[in-house]
Amino acid sequence: MEQFRFPDDLVALQVSWLDTYTALAKTPAGAGTTALRQRLVILSCRLHSHPYWTTPGRSRGTWAELRHQARARGWAAAA
Numbered sequence: 001m002e003q004f005r006f007p008d009d010l011v012a013l014q015v016s017w018l019d020t021y022t023a024l025a026k027t028p029a030g031a032g033t034t035a036l037r038q039r040l041v042i043l044s045c046r047l048h049s050h051p052y053w054t055t056p057g058r059s060r061g062t063w064a065e066l067r068h069q070a071r072a073r074g075w076a077a078a079a
Contacts, residue, residue, distance in 0.1 A: 004065045010052050014070035017043040 020043060024036040052058060 004062050010050050015074040
């Protein structure tokens with residue numbers, strides 16, 4: 001399987017997105033989720049517009065691998 005090397009800042013963005021998504025999922029409806037939703041939108045925009053994706057030969061088809069690496073890094077940092 002091909003190994004993808006993502007820039008540290010891109011992986012960090014994905015870690016932040018995953019953390020925000022998890023926090024939103026754990027927050028009860030009506031408990032003030034606006035700030036989390038706004039943060040999720042901002043992080044999504046930053047992820048999708050990251051310069052990494054503009055380099056020829058790099059495909060957004062590698063999102064699953066990016067999420068995998070972000071989860072691994074996020075869990076390692078939390079331990």
